[in-house]
Amino acid sequence: MNPNQPSKEPLLKIENLKKHFTVKSGGYFNKKKKVIKAVDDVSFTIYKGETLGLVGESGCGKSTLGRNILRLQEPSGGKVYFNDRNILTYKNRELRKLRKQMQIIYQDPFSSLNPRFTIGQVIGEMYDIHGFAKGAEKENRVKEMLELVGLDPSRNTSFPHEFSGGQRQRVGIARALALNPEFIVADEPVSALDVSVQSQVLNLLMKLKKDLGLTMLFIAHGLNVVRHISDRVGVMYLGKIVELSETDNIFDSPAHPYTAALLSTVPEVDPRLKKERIILKGEVPSPASPPSGCTFRTRCPLAKERCKAEVPGLTEVRTNHFVSCHYPLEDGQTLKEVIVSRGSVNS
Amino acid sequence: MEVSTQSTIQADVKTQVKNKKSTLLSRLRENRVTYLSLWFLVLIHIVVFLGPFLWTVNPEDLQQAGALAGWSLQHPFGTDDLGRDVFARMLTGGRVTLVVGLGAMLCSLLIGTVIGACAGFMGKVVEAVLMRLTEAMMAIPTFFFVLVALTVIGTSPLMVVLVIAFSSWMEIARVVYGETLKWKQYEFVEAANASGATPFRILTRYIIPQIIPSIIVAGTLTIAGAILTESAISYLGLGIQPPTATWGNMLQNSQQYIWTAPILGVLPGIAITVVVLAYNFLGDGLRDALDPKFVKK
Numbered sequence: 001m002n003p004n005q006p007s008k009e010p011l012l013k014i015e016n017l018k019k020h021f022t023v024k025s026g027g028y029f030n031k032k033k034k035v036i037k038a039v040d041d042v043s044f045t046i047y048k049g050e051t052l053g054l055v056g057e058s059g060c061g062k063s064t065l066g067r068n069i070l071r072l073q074e075p076s077g078g079k080v081y082f083n084d085r086n087i088l089t090y091k092n093r094e095l096r097k098l099r100k101q102m103q104i105i106y107q108d109p110f111s112s113l114n115p116r117f118t119i120g121q122v123i124g125e126m127y128d129i130h131g132f133a134k135g136a137e138k139e140n141r142v143k144e145m146l147e148l149v150g151l152d153p154s155r156n157t158s159f160p161h162e163f164s165g166g167q168r169q170r171v172g173i174a175r176a177l178a179l180n181p182e183f184i185v186a187d188e189p190v191s192a193l194d195v196s197v198q199s200q201v202l203n204l205l206m207k208l209k210k211d212l213g214l215t216m217l218f219i220a221h222g223l224n225v226v227r228h229i230s231d232r233v234g235v236m237y238l239g240k241i242v243e244l245s246e247t248d249n250i251f252d253s254p255a256h257p258y259t260a261a262l263l264s265t266v267p268e269v270d271p272r273l274k275k276e277r278i279i280l281k282g283e284v285p286s287p288a289s290p291p292s293g294c295t296f297r298t299r300c301p302l303a304k305e306r307c308k309a310e311v312p313g314l315t316e317v318r319t320n321h322f323v324s325c326h327y328p329l330e331d332g333q334t335l336k337e338v339i340v341s342r343g344s345v346n347s
Numbered sequence: 348m349e350v351s352t353q354s355t356i357q358a359d360v361k362t363q364v365k366n367k368k369s370t371l372l373s374r375l376r377e378n379r380v381t382y383l384s385l386w387f388l389v390l391i392h393i394v395v396f397l398g399p400f401l402w403t404v405n406p407e408d409l410q411q412a413g414a415l416a417g418w419s420l421q422h423p424f425g426t427d428d429l430g431r432d433v434f435a436r437m438l439t440g441g442r443v444t445l446v447v448g449l450g451a452m453l454c455s456l457l458i459g460t461v462i463g464a465c466a467g468f469m470g471k472v473v474e475a476v477l478m479r480l481t482e483a484m485m486a487i488p489t490f491f492f493v494l495v496a497l498t499v500i501g502t503s504p505l506m507v508v509l510v511i512a513f514s515s516w517m518e519i520a521r522v523v524y525g526e527t528l529k530w531k532q533y534e535f536v537e538a539a540n541a542s543g544a545t546p547f548r549i550l551t552r553y554i555i556p557q558i559i560p561s562i563i564v565a566g567t568l569t570i571a572g573a574i575l576t577e578s579a580i581s582y583l584g585l586g587i588q589p590p591t592a593t594w595g596n597m598l599q600n601s602q603q604y605i606w607t608a609p610i611l612g613v614l615p616g617i618a619i620t621v622v623v624l625a626y627n628f629l630g631d632g633l634r635d636a637l638d639p640k641f642v643k644k
């Protein structure tokens with residue numbers, strides 16, 4: 001096991017969390033209601049002090065999962081235990097108090113800051129809302145926060161549009177950290193930024209996370225972004241977590257064919273390590289009409305008859321390595337080897 | 348796709364920044380009619396509100412000159428059918444008319460903004476109730492509503508203001524409702540919620556400030572409507588009662604003298620028409636000038 005592994009004390013326990021959207025379509029006479037299962041029966045634990053990376057293609061439900069854990073949307077079902085209490089039962093007042101302890105950093109540094117507030121007001125709001133600090137003390141705290149995220153504290157009276165994307169993202173981070181939360185959801189915090197700025201913001205996040213002892217759910221598009229920041233990584237596909245394990249396990253010996261295929265397209269740092277890229281066929285199916293059985297079966301190179309009929313559950317196939325697949329890869333096997341040795345129904 | 352949405356948002360923000368630099372006034376200036384209307388309205392408000400301090404003839408006193416006197420130095424517009432100074436009555440009558448217009452607009456904005464914002468933000472039940480109420484009110488003909496209400500509750504200036512306000516808030520409510528729906532999707536609003544802000548705080552500090560331009564436009568157009576409604580009910584004798592002058596009730600008796608003393612009808616008629624038109628032009632011009640996608644034609 002990874003020696004740097006943070007404590008095994010759970011901070012968040014998510015059980016059977018569901019978020020279904022009902023979308024109306026069709027004309028006046030043949031109204032259709034479609035149900036989109038954006039998050040479909042997801043269970044996992046986030047331990048104190050860890051960074052859990054969450055990856056998956058666009059539209060697989062990562063943001064929805066993050067929002068529902070924070071109760072920014074009302075989940076359709078399930079439980080979210082924060083420090084052993086199910087926060088889905090909280091009433092408004094209790095919930096507002098809880099908000100101090102869990103915060104979110106958004107992807108888009110342009111729409112996530114109030115255009116009519118100075119950045120000092122953006123951060124100061126946090127103290128106002130919870131009556132933490134007023135007047136000069138508030139201003140000092142705001143300046144401390146700006147310094148903490150590497151911004152010039154004297155610019156607290158500037159408006160968001162006077163800053164660059166990376167700087168605005170730092171403001172978003174300062175806002176999220178202003179009340180000293182325990183848990184942060186970072187929803188693709190760098191994917192809207194220039195590549196040159198991405199690593200700066202990532203490094204800042206890693207440093208702050210370590211200094212402040214945060215627990216973080218770090219959402220990203222691609223596996224390469226989460227590699228260095230995450231202790232564990234979860235892979236999502238069509239509203240479900242299909243694989244969850246320690247970062248090294250995921251990268252060195254993925255067990256789910258989807259993860260393996262994603263990894264085969266991540267550029268290797270060492271060019272001598274040649275990989276065979278496996279391009280998944282087809283498109284992600286619409287979440288409104290997912291395939292029966294294993295939702296990945298329409299694109300899976302290993303799919304067999306059983307995958308059509310039975311939904312695979314998330315099971316621990318190796319120590320601390322959870323996979324939802326009927327035919328997971330063995331430790332050390334590559335997807336290519338398995339395709340060759342097993343043959344496949346679809347090919 | 349990611350890149351393109353990003354760049355449109357950036358472009359949006361950039362135009363907003365540019366808009367801030369070119370001031371509202373300079374953008375209004377680009378439309379001559381709007382600009383003219385603005386200055387005309389400023390002028391007429393100064394005249395009507397300050398004029399009575401300079402032209403100190405009492406608008407309700409009967410003058411030596413007698414009834415229906417022609418123009419003279421003492422009475423630049425002559426006297427009316429009872430022998431009162433028309434100029435003085437135009438000034439104080441304008442005061443009442445404009446104050447009723449402004450007052451009705453302010454009340455109407457308050458009602459419309461509260462109802463629209465609550466409908467857009469307070470959940471499905473409140474939304475359904477308030478928007479049905481708005482639609483129901485829109486279905487009642489304004490004039491009919493005003494006449495019935497004034498007959499029932501009386502015609503003091505305050506009542507006139509309130510009745511007009513209660514008959515004209517729906518358009519504002521719909522505008523505010525639509526904008527609230529739009530702005531509440533922004534992440535900075537969700538972030539405020541994620542920070543534990545109360546719905547009241549989110550509405551007043553995060554959403555309504557973004558809507559103020561639209562509210563200003565709707566308010567300007569509402570004044571025009573309110574002045575017109577006030578004039579119409581006064582003309583029918585159901586509005587503010589004589590001897591208090593308003594432009595509307597000055598019209599009331601004038602038709603009998605349309606041949607003998609046409610100025611009695613023409614003067615308030617023109618005043619109402621021009622002020623209402625100017626407010627409408629200003630409202631339209633403001634809408635263009637405050638539109639972030641404003642392009643110089």
Ligand SMILES: Nc1ncnc2c1ncn2[C@@H]1O[C@H](COP(=O)(O)OP(=O)(O)OP(=O)(O)O)[C@@H](O)[C@H]1O
Pocket residue numbers: 021022023036038056057058059060061062063064065221287
């Ligand atoms: N308010 C909503 N109403 C209806 N459908 C929604 C809503 N929000 C999200 N969805 C749908 O739920 C699915 C998951 O969306 P979500 O934003 O969580 O994806 P994501 O993984 O964060 O994608 P991205 O990487 O593009 O941010 C999508 O199919 C989306 O269309």
Ligand code: SF4
Pocket residue numbers: 257258294295296297298300301302303304307312324325326327328
């Ligand atoms: S269950 Fe079947 S279809 Fe699904 S990932 Fe595993 S092998 Fe592929």
Ligand SMILES: [Mg+2]
Pocket residue numbers: 062063064187188
């Ligand atoms: Mg997302």
